[in-house]
Amino acid sequence: MKALWRKQVFDLVRPVLLALALSVSFQASSDSSAVASAHPLATDAGIDILKKGGNAFDAAVAVTATLAVVEPYSSGIGGGGFWLLHIEQDHRDVMIDGRERAPLAASRDMYLDDNNEVIPGASIDGALSAGIPGVPAAIEHIALNYGKLPLTVTLEPAIRHARTGFKTDKHYQRMAVFREKALNASPEAAKIFLKNNKAPEPGTLIIQSDLADTLSILAAQGARGFYQGELASKLVTSVVKNGGIWSKEDLASYRIIERTPVSGNYRGMKVISAAPPSSGGVALIQMLNMLAQFDFDSLSQSGRTHLLTEVMRRAYRDRAEYLGDTDFVDVPVDRLISEKHAKTLADSVRLDRATPSDQLRKVAVDANKATDTTHFSVVDKEGNRVAATLSINYPFGSGFVAEATGVLLNDEMDDFSSKPGVPNVYGLVGNEANAIEPGKRMLSSMTPTFLETEERIAVLGTPGGSRIITMVLLAALEFHRGGSADSMVNLGRFHHQYLPDRIFIEPDVFSESLVTALFELGHETSVLDSTFGNMHAIVFDRKRMKLDAAADSRGGGTAAVLH
Numbered sequence: 195m196k197a198l199w200r201k202q203v204f205d206l207v208r209p210v211l212l213a214l215a216l217s218v219s220f221q222a223s224s225d226s227s228a229v230a231s232a233h234p235l236a237t238d239a240g241i242d243i244l245k246k247g248g249n250a251f252d253a254a255v256a257v258t259a260t261l262a263v264v265e266p267y268s269s270g271i272g273g274g275g276f277w278l279l280h281i282e283q284d285h286r287d288v289m290i291d292g293r294e295r296a297p298l299a300a301s302r303d304m305y306l307d308d309n310n311e312v313i314p315g316a317s318i319d320g321a322l323s324a325g326i327p328g329v330p331a332a333i334e335h336i337a338l339n340y341g342k343l344p345l346t347v348t349l350e351p352a353i354r355h356a357r358t359g360f361k362t363d364k365h366y367q368r369m370a371v372f373r374e375k376a377l378n379a380s381p382e383a384a385k386i387f388l389k390n391n392k393a394p395e396p397g398t399l400i401i402q403s404d405l406a407d408t409l410s411i412l413a414a415q416g417a418r419g420f421y422q423g424e425l426a427s428k429l430v431t432s433v434v435k436n437g438g439i440w441s442k443e444d445l446a447s448y449r450i451i452e453r454t455p456v457s458g459n460y461r462g463m464k465v466i467s468a469a470p471p472s473s474g475g476v477a478l479i480q481m482l483n484m485l486a487q488f489d490f491d492s493l494s495q496s497g498r499t500h501l502l503t504e505v506m507r508r509a510y511r512d513r514a515e516y517l518g519d520t521d522f523v524d525v526p527v528d529r530l531i532s533e534k535h536a537k538t539l540a541d542s543v544r545l546d547r548a549t550p551s552d553q554l555r556k557v558a559v560d561a562n563k564a565t566d567t568t569h570f571s572v573v574d575k576e577g578n579r580v581a582a583t584l585s586i587n588y589p590f591g592s593g594f595v596a597e598a599t600g601v602l603l604n605d606e607m608d609d610f611s612s613k614p615g616v617p618n619v620y621g622l623v624g625n626e627a628n629a630i631e632p633g634k635r636m637l638s639s640m641t642p643t644f645l646e647t648e649e650r651i652a653v654l655g656t657p658g659g660s661r662i663i664t665m666v667l668l669a670a671l672e673f674h675r676g677g678s679a680d681s682m683v684n685l686g687r688f689h690h691q692y693l694p695d696r697i698f699i700e701p702d703v704f705s706e707s708l709v710t711a712l713f714e715l716g717h718e719t720s721v722l723d724s725t726f727g728n729m730h731a732i733v734f735d736r737k738r739m740k741l742d743a744a745a746d747s748r749g750g751g752t753a754a755v756l757h
C-alpha cells in the first residue's frame with residue numbers, strides 16, 4: 195500500500211523532476227564570461243568590453259581588431275577569417291564567412307610563367323598575392339547584427355594600441371626575421387614593422403598611426419569607410435602601383451556571407467564547425483565519422499595512433515579532390531560527411547597495416563605551407579559563444595602595407611591551387627575545385643568549432659595551416675574523453691595529410707616504442723624540431739555552471755574568466 199502511494203506521488207512529480215533535470219543538464223549560461231586569445235592585450239580588450247556591458251559578439255569585435263594591431267604577423271584588417279557564432283536566445287549557430295576573395299581581374303594561371311611553371315613567391319610576396327579583405331566587413335556585420343555596443347566603443351582598445359604602440363616579444367622577432375625580405379620590399383611595412391630594416395629586438399615599441407586612423411574611420415563610418423571613398427582609393431592606388439590587380443569595384447562589392455555551419459555527431463558529442471570555403475569542418479566530421487566505425491577506445495596506444503593516421507589520410511585525400519568555394523563549384527558536402535561515405539572509407543582501413551597513400555585514388559596536394567593564423571574563443575554569461583579563426587596567411591601576410599593606410603595586406607591568394615589539373619612530378623592531379631576564379635574564395639583549413647555533450651560545451655580552434663584540422667580532431671577526442679580546456683590545448687600533437695605519406699610528430703610526444711610500433715605497421719614518421727599550433731579553448735560545464743578557459747602554452751596568449 196505504502197509502495198503504491200509512493201509510486202503515485204512519484205508519477206505525479208516525475209514530469210517536474212524531469213524538467214528540472216533537463217534544465218540543469220542543458221544549462222547553457224552561467225554568471226561568468228571568458229575570453230582566450232593569442233595575445234594578452236587582445237584578451238584584455240575582450241574582457242574590458244564584457245565589463246562595459248558588451249556581449250560575446252561585441253567582445254569578439256574588440257578581440258579581432260586588437261589582434262589585428264598587436265599580432266600583425268597572424269591576422270589583420272587586411273585579411274579574413276571565419277567567426278562561428280552561437281546565439282543562445284535563438285538556439286542558433288551561424289558562420290560569418292569573412293574570407294578574402296580573389297580580385298575580379300584574377301585568372302586561373304596568374305601565378306604561372308610561360309612554361310606553365312609556378313613563379314616562385316608570386317602568390318606569397320607583395321601586392322599581387324593579396325585577396326580582397328573580409329575582416330572590416332565582418333566586424334561591422336557582427337557588431338550591427340549581433341552586438342549591443344557601437345564600433346566606437348568596441349574598436350577603442352585596438353585604436354589605442356595602434357596609436358600608443360605595443361611592445362614586441364620573441365615570437366614577433368622570429369616572425370619578422372622570417373619575413374624580413376618581404377617586409378623590406380614594402381617601404382611602408384619596413385617603416386612600421388622593422389627597425390633599421392631588421393627584425394626588432396623584443397621589447398621594441400611598434401606604433402601604427404596610419405592604422406589607428408584607418409580603424410577610427412571604420413569605427414565612425416562602418417565598413418563603407420573601408421570599402422568605399424578615400425580609404426578605398428588609397429588602397430587600390432597603392433596596390434596597383436605595386437603590381438597588384440585590385441579595383442575599386444573589388445572593394446565596393448565585397449560582402450561577408452552568413453553560412454550554415456557543418457554539423458555531425460560522434461558518440462553523443464555534437465560537432466558544429468566551419469563550412470566551405472573552409473575544408474575544416476567537413477574533414478573533421480569525416481574523420482570522426484570514420485573513427486565511429488571502430489571500437490577506438492579499446493585499441494592500444496599504437497592501434498589508436500595508427501587508426502587516427504588512417505582516417506587523417508583518407509579525409510585529407512578527399513579534401514584535396516573535392517573542397518573549394520561552394521559558390522563556384524559543387525562540393526558534395528552532404529555525401530562527404532555522411533555515415534555511408536565514412537563506412538566506405540573505413541572499409542579500406544586495415545588495423546594491422548598502413549595503407550600507403552599511393553594505393554588510394556591519386557590527387558595532388560599542396561605542400562604544407564608556412565601559414566600564420568590566429569584563433570580566439572569567447573563565451574558570455576548569456577551563453578552566447580564565438581569561435582573565430584582569422585588569418586593573413588604567411589607571417590605578416592604579403593609583407594605589403596598600402597601607403598598611408600597602415601593596412602598590411604594578406605597573401606591568401608596562395609591558398610588557391612596555383613596549378614590545378616596539371617599532373618605534378620609524381621603524376622598526381624587535382625585541386626580543380628580550388629582553382630583561381632575572379633571573386634572566388636580560396637580554400638581554407640581554418641576550423642573554429644563548437645563541441646556539445648549533455649554535460650559540457652567546448653569552443654575551440656587553432657592556427658597551423660593544413661595541420662589545423664587534425665589538431666582540432668585530437669582536441670575534440672580529448673574533450674570527448676572528459677579532458678579539460680587546459681588538457682585540450684596542451685595535448686601532444688601529430689599529423690598526417692595523405693601527402694607526404696608520413697606522420698609528423700611534435701618533439702617528445704611519442705615514445706621510441708610507439709615510433710617502432712608504427713614503423714612495424716608500415717608508417718614513416720618525422721619528429722619535428724618544434725611544436726605547432728596555438729589553440730585557445732573554453733569549456734563550459736553545464737551541471738556545475740562553470741567556465742574553464744585555456745591558452746596554449748606553446749604561444750604567448752592568455753585566457754581569462756570574468757565572474
Ligand code: GLY
Binds near residue numbers: 567609638639659
Ligand atoms: N591561410 C590559412 C588557411 O586559411 O587555412
